[in-house]
Amino acid sequence: MRALLLKRLLQLVAVSWGVGTLTFFLMRALPGDMAYRIAASRYGMDAVDNRAADMVRAELGLDQSAWSAYWQWFTDLLSWNLGNSLVSGAPVTEQIWHMLGHSVLLALAGILLSILIAVPLGLASAFKGGWLDRVLLTISTALRAVPVFVIGLLAVIMFALEWNLLPVAGFGTPAHLVLPALTLALSLAAISNRVVHTEARRVFGSSFFEFARMKGLSPSQAFMRHGARNIAVPVVAFLGIQLITVVEGVVMIESLFSWPGIGHGLAHAIFARDIPLIQGAALMMGVLFVVMNTLVDIACHYLDPRGGQLS
Amino acid sequence: MSISLTTTQKSGAALLLLLIVYAVFGPMLQEGDAATQNLSHIMTAPNSEFWLGTDHFGRNMWIRLADALQLSLMMAGLCVLTSAIIGVSAGVLAATRGRWLDRGLDAIVTMILALPGLVLVLIFAAIVPGSFWMLYVAISLIQWIEYFRVSRAITQRLTHSPEVQSSKLMGFGQWYIFRRHYWPAIAPQLFTIAAFGAANAILMMASLGFVYVGIQPPLAELGLMIVEHFPYYSDAPWLLAQPLILLALVVLACQLMGRGRTQ
Amino acid sequence: MSLIHIENLTVWAGQTELLAPMSLTLEKGQRLTILGQTGSGKSLLAQAIMGNLPSSLRTEGKVTLFGDEVNAKQRQRFWGHRISMLPQEPWNSLDPLMGAQPQLQETYQLVAGQSAGEARQSADYTLALQGLSDSGHKRVDQLSGGMAQRVAIACAMAGGASVLLADEPTKGLDVSRRDQVVEQLLTQSEQGTLITITHDVAVARKIGGHMMVIKAGELVEEGDAEQILKAPQHAFTQALIEADPVNWPAPEPSTQTDKRLLDVEDLTIGYGTSALTKHLSFTLDEGEVVGVVGDSGCGKSTLGDTLLGVQQPLGGRIKRQRQAAVQQWQKLYQDPTAAVSRAVSLRTLLEDTIKLHNIDRARIAPLMQQLGLTDALLNRNSEGVSGGELQRFCMLRVLLLDPVFLFADEPTSRLDPVTQRDVSKLLVDVAKQNGCAVMLVSHDPDLIAKRCDRVINLNH
Secondary structure: OHHHHHHHHHHHHHHHHHHHHHHHHHHHOOOOOHHHHHHHHHHOOOOOOHHHHHHHHHHHOOOOOHHHHHHHHHHHHHOOOOOEOOOOOOEHHHHHHHHHHHHHHHHHHHHHHHHHHHHHHHHHHHHHOHHHHHHHHHHHHHHHHOOHHHHHHHHHHHHHHHOOOOOOOOOOOHHHHHHHHHHHHHHHHHHHHHHHHHHHHHHHOOHHHHHHHHOOOOHHHHHHHHHHHHHHHHHHHHHHHHHHHHHHHHHHHHHHHOOOOHHHHHHHHHHHOOHHHHHHHHHHHHHHHHHHHHHHHHHHHHHOOOOOOOO | OOOOOOHHHHHHHHHHHHHHHHHHHHHHHOOOOOOOOOHHHOOOOOOOOOOOOEOOOOOEHHHHHHHHHHHHHHHHHHHHHHHHHHHHHHHHHHHHOOHHHHHHHHHHHHHHHOOOHHHHHHHHHHHOOOOHHHHHHHHHHHHHHHHHHHHHHHHHHHHOOHHHHHHHHOOOOHHHHHHHHHHHHHHHHHHHHHHHHHHHHHHHHHHHHHOOOOOOOOOOOHHHHHHHHHHHOOOOHHHHHHHHHHHHHHHHHHHHHHOOOOO | OOOEEEEEEEEEEOOEEEEEEEEEEEOOOOEEEEEEOOOOOHHHHHHHHHOOOOOOOEEEEEEEEOOEEOOHHHHHOOEOOOEEEEOOOHHHHOOOOOOHHHHHHHHHHHHOOOOHHHHHHHHHHHHHHOOOHHHOOOOHHHOOHHHHHHHHHHHHHHOOOOEEEEEOOOOOOOHHHHHHHHHHHHHHHHHOEEEEEEOOHHHHHHHOOEEEEEEOOEEEEEEEHHHHHHOOOOHHHHHHHHOOHHHOOOOOOOOOOOOEEEEEEEEEEEEOOEEEEEEEEEEEEOOOEEEEEOOOOOOHHHHHHHHOOOOOOOEEEEEEOOOOOHHHEEEEOOOHHHHOOOOOEHHHHHHHHHHHHOOOHHHHHHHHHHHOOOHHHHHOEHHHOOHHHHHHHHHHHHHHOOOOEEEEEOOOOOOOHHHHHHHHHHHHHHHHHOOOEEEEEOOOHHHHHHHOOEEEEOOO
16 A cells, blocks of 8 residues: 555656646747747737747746756746746636636536446346346447547537526536536446446356355345445446546536636647646646545555555 | 457447448549538538538538548557557566566556546647647557556566466577467457557547647548537538547447457 | 255256256265266256256256255255355355454354354354464455365354255365365264265265265266275276275386486575475486475475476575486476467477477377377367366477476376376376486375375475
C-alpha cells in the first residue's frame, strides 16, 4: 500500500512536470505575431499597439532565452502561480477552482448513477441469464460502439428538443444536471454492467461459493456472506480503470452541454489558445485523476485484505 | 499458426472490409470531390445524382463521408501498427533485459498514465492545431502502453516457465525463444488489443473533431461533421445521421473483431 | 433405518448414459470406498448423490436419505446438517477474503443453529482440536495446503451431517499429509457414514469398508475392500492394483561404472535470502539412478535448477567431474504440457532440435520405437496428445542430446497409475542403456524404492 501511495505521489509530480513542459512547448511554438494577437483579443483591436504586444511578450516570457524562460515557468508553477487568462485576464487559479466544483459534481453524479444502473442489471443478468443477458449484451455493445458525445447528442435530441422535458444545456438547476450525468452514467454502465455480470458469474461458479452452499448455507446466506464482497473487489478495481473513461467523458460531456467545468474550460482554452488556462485546466484534470485513482486504491485495499494483488 | 475466428469476429471483419472498400473505392463512383461547394444544391436529400445528398454547403456527402472514413481508418491503422511494434518490443525487452530497463520503462508508463489519454491528446493537438500527424503521435504515445504491459506480463510469466527453461537448457538462443514461446503467447492477445485500440483511435480523433480542436475544416472528419451538421438536425435529420451511423459502424466493426472467445 | 439408500441411480447427458445404474445402502458406522481412474465418472456419482449436477445433466433413480425418498432439489435442503461433501481442492473452496474462524463459526451459527456465542466457542474448540488455534484469523492464502484441508473438513462437518462424501480428498497431497487426512476422515465418520471416492489404491486400502470399482461409468466389481484388494476378480481392478507402486517388481541393480559425474559439497539452496535446504553433500556416478524425496516446499525442484546451473546456490560447491556440453545436462518436467511450446507441431520442435545440434537422423526412428512413439503423433501439437505421450516425446528430445545427467522432476505424477508405471520404467531403462545419470524426484516413497538405486532425502 505504501508503495502504491508513493507511486501516486510520483504521478502527481509527473503530471505537474509533464503538463508544465508540454504547455511550455506550446507557448514557444506559437507563431511570431501571437503576442500581438493575444494583446488584440485582450485589449480590443483598436487599443493594441507594439507596447501592448511587448507587455504580453514579457508576460509570457517570450523575450527570454529558452532555458531561463523554462526555469521561470517552473518556479511559477511550483509556487502555484499559474498566471492570468489571456482571454479574460482573470487569475487562472480562481477560474480553475470555480470549474473544479462543477466537474466533480458531474463526475460523482455520473459514477453514482452508473453504479445504480450497472450493479442491479449485472447481478440480475448473471442470476437469470437467458433473454435478459442477451438484451443487456446487445444494448451494451451498441452503447460502447458510439462515442460518449453521440450518446449525449441523442439524449439532447430526445429529452430536450423533441419532448421538451429537460433543458438542452447550461447549469444552475438540478434539472440541468440530469442529462449530462445520465450521459456519463450510460457510457460507464455500458461496460461496467458486463464486468459485474462476469464477476458475478465467476463467483457463482467458483468452488468456494459452491462449498458455502454444500456446508449448508442457503443461497441468500451464501451470497451475503461470500458472494457480495468477492464480486465487489474486482468491480471496484475496475472502477479505477474506468476513471479514464470518466475524465474523458467529462471533457466531452461538458463541451456538449456547456457545463462550466474543467473539461469545457480546457477545450475552450485550447480553441482560443489561452495558454495559462490550458496549463491550469490540464494540471487540475491530472491532479483530479490521480486523486480519484488514489481513492480507488484505498477502497480496494480496504475491501481486499490480501492487498497489492490488484494493481 | 492459424487463427480461427468466432462468428462475432467474422461479422466484425466482414463489416470492416465493407467499410474499407467504401472508403477506398467509393469516391471513384461519383464525380467531383469532397471540398467543392455548390450553394445551389444545399442540403439535398439523397437522390440519384447525390446518393447520400449534400451538406449545408452543397458538398457531396457520398464523397465526404468516404474521405472522412479514409482518414479515420488511416489514423487507426497507423496508430495500431506503431504502438504495437513499439509496445511489444519494449515489453519483451523490459521482461528479459535486466532490471534497469524495466524500471525505466515502468517510470515512463507511470508518468504517461498520470494524465487521462484524451487530455494528453488535447494538449498535443493544441501544439500544432489541425495536424493529422500530431494526433497520430499523441494517440500512439498513449496506446503503446497497453501492448507494452500485456507483452511484458506474458513474457515475465514465461521467462521462468518450464517451456522456456527447457529450451534454454537445450541450447536455443533468445531469438528462438521469442519465436517459439513469447510471440505465440503474445500474438492472440495482440489481436484483441489492436482491435480495441483501432476503435479507440477512431473515437479519439472524432472526439477532438467534435470539440473543434482536431482536424480542421474544410477537411472531412466524422466528429467534425457531426458537430457541423447538428444545427440542421430538424431540417435534414439524415445529414446528422450519416456521420453518426458511419462512426458507430466502424467502431462496432473493430470491437466485434476484438471480441474473442474469452469475453 | 439406513442413513442412505440409493437405487439404480443413473446420469444422462441427452441420450448418452454417463453413469450406469448404481445402487448402494449404508448404515450408521459403515464406510464405502469408490475406486476408479480420473474420468471414470466417480465424481459424477458424488455430485448426483448430493443433487448438485449441472442442469444439462439428467438423473434417474431413487435416493432415500434417513428413510425419506428425496429428489435432487429436496436434497439441497439437507446440505450441511444431514449430508455434506468435502471439497476436492480445499484451497479453492474457502472464501479467499475471509479468515478461517469466521467461515467455521458461521456454519455453526447458520447451519447448526447455535447462538453467536456458542458458535464462536464451537469454532474455537474445533480449531484447537485441529491444532489451528493460532491460525483462525488467517485467510486461505496464508494457510498451508494441509491447514486449509483441515479447515475445510471442519466446515463440512460443522453442520452436523451424518452422511459425508469425500471426493478425492487426498488429491495433490504428500504421503504424510495424505495419511493425516485419512485419519481425520476415519475419526469423523465414526458417528455416521463415509463415502470416499479416490483413484489412489493406498487410500482405498487405508479406509477400507465396502468397495465399488468403477470404470468408464460402469460398476466392474463390488464387495469387501480387503477382499478385493487381496484378490481382485476383474481385469481392470487387477491392473489398477498392479499399477500401485507398492506392487511393482523390485528394480534391477544398474551396472555402475564408478566414474564420478558430480560432487556436491555442503550445498545450500533457496531463493534470495531464504534457504530451503542446507548442508547438502552427495556424489553422483555416471549412469546412476538416484531418487530424491521430501515434503513439498523442501526444495526438490530448486535442487534440480541449482544442479543444472539455472539457479545460483546460496552456499557450498557443485563440481562437475566430467566435461560435457551444456545441452547434455537435461531436465524432465512434472507437467509436460507446460514444458513444450504448443504453438507448433511436435515435428517442428523435433526438427528445431535436430538442426540446432546436427543430430544424426538415423537415430530417431529406433529411439521412437523404443519409446513407443508413432510418426503420426509428431504431426500434432502438444495439446493434441496425451500426457504420457507428451512426456515420452520430451524424453525423445532429451535423449537425442546424449545427456550425461537428467533431472526428472516428478515426471509421472500427472499421469494415471498404469501410464505412470510404464513411463517411469521406460525412463529408467533408457537412461541406463545410454549411460545417463538420473535424479528422479517423487513424493511417493514406494515409487522411488522401486525405481532407484539409492535415495536422497531432503527432509533430513
